[in-house]
Every structure is written in structure tokens, then in C-alpha cells.
Amino acid sequence: MLEQATVDRLRQMDGQGFPVLSLYLGLEAGPASLRSIPTRIKDLLSPAKDIPDSLPRHRRMSLRDDIEALSRASTVFASDLGRAVAVFRSSGAGIDEYIGLPGPVRDRAVIDAAPYLRPLDAMLEHYRRFCVVVVDRRSASIFRFRMDRLESWEETRDEEIRKANYGGFSGYEERRVRAHADEVLAKHYREVAARLDALVDEDPGYDLLIVGGPEVHAAGVVEDLSPRLTKRLAGTFIIDPHTMTPATVLVHSKRVASAYEKGEQERLVRRLLDTAASRRDAVIGVDDATAAVNRRAVATLVVQADRTNPGAVCHSCRWISRPEESACPSCGGTMHLVPDIVDALGDSVRNSGGSVQHIIVDTRLAESEVGAFLRYQTAIA
Ligand SMILES: [Zn+2]
Incomplete structure (x- = not known):
């Protein structure tokens, strides 16, 4: 795996x-x-x-x-x-x-x-790790999936709401029982949210949270999520807790996760293209990205390259260029051919403490293959 x-x-x-x-x-x-x-x-x-x-x-x-x-x-x-x-x-x-x-x-x-x-x-x-909770009125099922496989499944069950025979009660008593039921429900949501929060810290943790169930209960738990869980929340879905299986939960969750990921990737690419167009701390295209990588100026390399185009890397100083260069433009050392220049860019960015993000949905970045957010504004006027 x-x-x-x-x-x-x-x-x-x-x-x-x-x-x-x-x-x-x-x-x-x-x-x-x-x-x-x-x-x-x-x-x-x-x-x-x-x-x-x-x-x-x-x-x-x-x-x-x-x-x-x-x-x-x-x-x-x-x-x-x-x-x-x-x-x-x-x-x-x-x-x-x-x-x-x-x-x-x-x-x-x-x-x-x-x-x-x-x-x-x-x-x-x-393939991020995701945690899916299906909330019912008194219970919750928490599933953790990784690579589309179920990793764990736990059930929580809260105190039964007191069965009351309303017949002989006064209106006051009836209101009191209802208020108690609301309180129990609110406590249930809080406890589910707390359990989800605790699971983030458990090894292996999770990246995305998806909340399902009857709409009212899903919404109840979402309201009680801690800020760090709100950040992980990919979406919600409606499901009947009594007929669900891990397989049906996975189907719903994958749909929510992929819609979320699509939106996330589209936003990232839009931000990259806007930043590159309006300011100087992002670049687009293999040549500009290569120049930025060679300056060690890249914070995040964003890659949407389906093809592989060769490049060249300097043996001594790791300078990267198009494959035509035989001597390193930086130190005069020998350049050696690499099969995929974008891969070489990614390695260099990782080695200098930056990160690499891959875009797999259809975006406008595909034309340029690669772009980069820079660490600092370039000084070029
Ligand atoms: Zn060199």
C-alpha cells in the first residue's frame, strides 16, 4: 500500500x-x-x-x-x-x-x-486520510478511511432520553421534559464534536472531516466543531443512519471529498494566476519557475504537468535548465540530462524547504504546466 x-x-x-x-x-x-x-x-x-x-x-x-x-x-x-x-x-x-x-x-x-x-x-x-461521522439523535458512527479503504469504525451512544408518559403531566412538566431532551441533544453534539477533535491528535489523525446523517443532526455537530475541525470540514451529506453501511458511507464521502478537492485546487490555481498577473510574488511557466527555483525563491511549486519534458541538472551546484545547456550557466560544471524537468524542479524546491502541490483537476494551469508562489517579492523593478 x-x-x-x-x-x-x-x-x-x-x-x-x-x-x-x-x-x-x-x-x-x-x-x-x-x-x-x-x-x-x-x-x-x-x-x-x-x-x-x-x-x-x-x-x-x-x-x-x-x-x-x-x-x-x-x-x-x-x-x-x-x-x-x-x-x-x-x-x-x-x-x-x-x-x-x-x-x-x-x-x-x-x-x-x-x-x-x-x-x-x-x-x-x-488520497488524504478522512474521517466521516454519521450522527443520529443519540448515537454517532465514526469511520476513518485511507486510500478508499476503511481503517477504523467506532460507535458512540449517549444516555437514553427519559421515556415520558405525557398523559398525566401538566404542561409545565411536559415543557421540562422537552427542555431536558434538547439539553441531552446539545450535549450529544458537543460530545461528538469533542471526540472528533480528539481523533485529530490520535495517530494517524486525519486531514478531512465529513459529517453525515439526518440534516438536523449533521448541522448540530457542525455548529459545535472547534476551529481546527472547521478548517478540515470538507462538507456534509444526508444519510439514514439505520440503513447505512461503511460502503454507502464511503460512496457519499468520496463524492463530498472530490467536490471539495476540486474547489480547493481551482481556488489555488486562481490565486496563483491572479498573483502572477497582478504582483511579483508568483510566476507561471516552466522557464520562469526554473529561474525562481534556481534562485531558491520558491515557497510552493504548483504542478499540473501530464507530459514529461527533459531537462538538465548541474552535477555540482544543482542548477536546472532546459536540456540544451551542456555547461552550467551558474558554475560552468557539467550538466546531466534528466527525463522530467518538472520533477527536478520539485526535488529542488523540497530540498530548499519549499513544498510541491499537484493539480489533478482541469484548470488553466495545464497550458503552462507549472507555476510557483515565491518566498519574497523579487527586487526587480
Ligand atoms: Zn553548476
């Missing part, structure tokens, strides 16, 4: 001079998909078979071994049909990693000095 720790571990790996083959493959469900895998792998890797001539022989052999092993290994993908996989191999460096992925990826094969991780970063951002 895909975890941040796995990606962090892969990021520490490099081929120690041997080429690392990274393969991403989307797998449709069904036997036809399984049969198509060897051909698809062959197509993806065929450009790779031509590259190795420039490499020393032992490195070429390592890559050849990896390509052959993958071409033969299509049956290992059987257990991930309907989803996707990422494979990282460098037999020379002893790297052999296979990761089942929770959602679709675009097929691609990349050969580089280290594992190619941009699709995994994008996926991790997309």
Missing part, C-alpha cells in the same frame, strides 16, 4: 551509478488487461532499449536485466488488476520495489539515476 514513508524511503535511494528503471502501469480489471501487459511493457520500454549504448557495459547490462525481468513478470501484476502499480528496478544497485497503487496512473517508463516519484507524490496528496 502507498504510504508517505514508502515514498520517503524511495526518495533516499539512488542507483549508485546504475540506471534506475521506474515503471507506472494502469491495470484495468479483467483477463484481457492481464494479457495486454507484456505488449504494453514492451512498448513503454522500447525507447529505453536504444538509450544504453552511451552507458558503460556493466550499467547497460543492469538495465537490460531490469527490462527483461519486467517484460517476463506480467503475472505478478494479476493481484492489482483494476488498479495500478509502480515498479522501481535497478539490478546493479539492488533496487527492486513493487507498489500497488490505489488509483489510476498514466502508463510511463522513466530511466534515471534515481526512482522517478512525481506520480506517487501527486497520488499521496490526492
